[in-house]
Amino acid sequence: MKKITILLSALLAFAACSDDNNGGQKSVELEYVTFEDGTLTDLHGATVVPGDISIRGYIAGDYSGVFWGAEYAEEVPFTGYDGSTGVYSLFDGLLFSTADGTVKFGSYYTDGRNWGMISDVWNGFVVSKNFDDSAVEFDYSTQFSAWAAAGARGSETFLVGFHSEYGTYGAPTVEFAEPRVVDHLYMANSTLVHTYSTQNPDISVATLSVVIRGQRRDGDGYADVYTREVPLIDAAGDKVSAWVKVALAAEPVERLVFSVDSNDSNEYGLLIPGYFCIDEIALVK
Secondary structure: OHHHHHHHHHHHHHHHHHHHHOOOOOOOOEEEEOOOOOOEEEOOOOEOOOEEEEEOOOOOEEEEEEEOOHHHOEEEEEEOOOOOEEEEEEEEEEEEEEOOOOEEEEEEEEOOHHHOOOOOEEEEEEEEOEEOOOOOOOOHHHOOEEOOOOOHHHOOOEEEEEOOOOOOOOOOEEEEEEEEOEEEEEEEOEHHHHOOOOOOOOOOOOOEEEEEEEEEEEOOEEEEEEEEEEEEEOOOOOEOOOOEEEEOOOOOEEEEEEEEEOOOEEOOEEOOOOEEEEEEEEEEO
16 A cells, blocks of 8 residues: 555656646647648638739739639629619638638628729738738738748748628638637738838827637627737837737637727728738647
8 A cells, every 4th residue: 555655646746747847737739720732722622722813903913822712702783872783793701711621711802893993802811921021111012911031930821811890701700610729829910010100190109909709609699708919019119020929718619700909090990901910720639
């Protein structure tokens, strides 16, 4: 009996030392959602391949290394304010997912014909391979770029989020096939935001925070399980200039919904562009 007691004491001491070496917490096994080539499929099951796209209208331009919802849009009828009728192109749904289909990402696209002219607009999430941490001027040509030399932990591909109130998936959204604990993810500034200076005469510094809401179903809708706010530009004007690890919570959620907040706004909404970047979502197995 004495030998058994001594052995048990030794095992408990070893376990205590192991926990101490891990900051007093037991290690958890994680799986990572990355966005590298071959890891994502579109809503039809085809492999996602970021490529060349063109944007028409107010912020027209040609871009490479981007995957968005334009080619998945369908024509939708509309009636204008003057009673005229027509059709416009719209995508508002879960555009791409992990290869096993268990983690899906929402995106929104319209060609703007229902507003009277062709002007491509995207919101939600898109996939990008663009990095620029040397731009000095604010220019929409950097709207798909992260302010970094590479992705989190050296990856080559990440997601750009752009928040709006349009449609169901204008707010960047990640949905899980079953409730999951999201241990952490990485975030960075968009190059577009990093080079932005406020044009609002009432403030000297434009702030930008991303609010992450972990949610579960509640009746016909969703309720917040937890909320995390991530400042990308703080009140002193200091800007996040690298990927930062954002710890979330131990509670399982069915989706993450992202929004942005800023002091740079007016009665119509934000003046600062509501762009941000995410990479490598770590899920507890």
